[in-house]
Amino acid sequence: MSIGLPPQKSGGTLDFYFDFISPYGYFGSLCVEDFASDHGLDVEWRPMLLGISVLKVMKLPPLPERPLMGRYHLEHAIPRHARLHGIHIARNLAAPPPNPIAAARAFCLVKRDAPQATVSFARAVLHAHWAEGTDVVSDPQELAAIAARLGAPADAVAAARDDPDAAALLRSEVDASIARGVFGSPTFIVDNEPFFGVESLPTLDLWLKRRRETGDG
């Protein structure tokens, strides 16, 4: 154990886009901070809305309803990733997920009003949703209880789902995500270079190493 300065980060920012109800977004959330830290990057956690926004732009049905691809992800790739990385998932992947709007709006408020709690709030909500299997993402009282535990404004979080300010904050983030071409959860962006999917992290790793070696970017 060493006592010293916090790790130096000067390599820029990694934008981490995730949807609370995306299993791959959850997987990404569990490793993105360590990954970024290894590369000297700060992480900016950013909400996106897969089912509510992106799939409408892409004219795609939700993953479970897609022929061939749905079965691949639900029966193979998602449980396999969880197993290989020791991640417990308490949810039925084939069941329709709860609406994540309340969680995403609450997240935007926490990020604005209690930025030091941003990451711990997102992680606690993701953990409750995925590892405990509760419908926290659509439950203002559960969201508020998490906020209170973390020193974030619980009353504002409890009201976030129906708060026009929170709605505008989230809308602005989601519009920006689409403008940046984000179509899936998770998406990692460094210096406007997007990497989609948790399996793209080795590619991002190689891209960052190559950039350091060549001084490019």
Next chain:
Amino acid sequence: MSIGLPPQKSGGTLDFYFDFISPYGYFGSLCVEDFASDHGLDVEWRPMLLGISVLKVMKLPPLPERPLMGRYHLEHAIPRHARLHGIHIARNLAAPPPNPIAAARAFCLVKRDAPQATVSFARAVLHAHWAEGTDVVSDPQELAAIAARLGAPADAVAAARDDPDAAALLRSEVDASIARGVFGSPTFIVDNEPFFGVESLPTLDLWLKRRRETGDG
């Protein structure tokens, strides 16, 4: 340089599904043999038809026409993969590809009648299509020239596009690929466990290592 027995392979078979006109299939073809060899696996090269068959089942437009996702792959992920791995691509990724039926049927004939030339034939066709940018996949004479160079039956290859036997062989492979849930190129399958995409190879690597450690499978 060592003289000795060929590398021992006893770990089973890796089914490698690819479409000649898929850039990621090309990327997979360049590394699948080394990857499999590292794990003691033999590679079974298998054709699939992305645009002609799978996308119909999935009711999806071709990649370049998909909102957000098309741009991600064409402008970021594909050229980036090529750059990071030192792969030259001579084709315009946004242009409609030639019909790969002639190449896929020829491949089936080569695999049946000159199995020792299977991999070199596939690689030569892929190289001509991607690295040289020719429309070899739809050109029976070009395909026959490649076959002749590799000691495979050139006349049969020249006639493959319109040969009912070759058509039946390919149809059987393609039907089997769909029955196995293959929806993208490349797909790697080991013991019925499918891994989609060239970026899934690190996951397959981890899966194979874990299987060896635990004796599972």
